[in-house]
Amino acid sequence: MGLSEGFWHHEYWLPPGATWEDxxxxxxxxxxxxxxxxxxxxGALLLIIVRCIFERTVALPLGRRLGVSDKRRPKVQPNATLEGFYVLLGRTPKKGDLVSLAKQSDLPVKEVETWFRHRRAQDRPxxxxxxxxASWRFTFYFTSFFSGLGLLYDKPWFWDHTVCWLKYPQQPLPSALDWFYLLELSFYCSLVATLPFDVKRKDFKEQIIHHIATITLIFVSYCANLIRFGMIVMLVHDASDYILELAKMLHYMKWKRVCEAVFIVFAVVFIISRLVIFPLTTYYYFxxxxxxxxxxxxxNTFLLILQLLHIFWSYLIIQMIFSVILCGAKRKDARSDTEESDRSEAEDLAKN
Incomplete structure (x- = not known):
């Protein structure tokens, strides 16, 4: 048996008694x-191109019209010694490094410290x-969710999950669902491809795990003809994503009250869909x-990984609601776009 035949052996991909002949x-x-x-x-390359065009021709003019503007940031004086340390050794030098760099540059330690603070600010998105x-992700998630809802609302297995398994694996695949699956896979592949260039959030590592788990689940469920189950899982996940991106857009527009209201709606939808509907109905039936x-x-393994991520993000969401919105603390998204290594400095810059 060749490697390809061994990989695609029906005993691995299909339930006992079923073969590819079925x-x-x-x-x-x-x-x-x-x-x-x-x-x-x-498909992923095409989505990246569409995204670039969308951001330049739609999102950018829209942001300007809605009052989104970048703050002026202090410029640092060119310094080869400090720049070399910044690029090669680290963005936040320790106290001993600051003293050494001050001697090498013939500058006061305080001025060297200020240089690094301003230099980090220049690199911040x-x-x-x-x-x-956020506009691009909102547009895709919004379109994906309501398109998926339109494709599934008249399917009996969408309302009764037990029907998902009737006559499996002999469940014909409608062409619309085939293209929808391919679009979702292409989108998540495009997200992975653009991760190095996108704004790095505090949950960057969790996002990588999420994208890998999602791509694996889409690939495997498609090959095993678990399309019905996969469509329900994707729809449950898409239900809250576009609301979060809308809240971010409102945050960047500085519509604080509306942003907080939308974020609370997102929190409710997220917790109900990810911690109630997904584990107690969809995952339970599987x-x-x-x-x-x-x-x-x-x-099962990758669905469990997703569920652990749901619990982690739900904790951050609830933490934000109590500490920021209800308690009136400084407004800052628990899943914000600040850098992992510079959280404290992001807070200092936000005060300015």
Missing amino acids: MKESADVHYPQPQNLLLCIP RLMKKFCE VTKFPLFLISCLI
């Missing part, structure tokens, strides 16, 4: 074709960049109604 296509019946997923590569990114085999165990 999913043979005909003129009227279409099933998932794993090779179609290769289209996610050009601009408000308009954040607004453009664990209890679906037979165990290699791919189903893999899916």
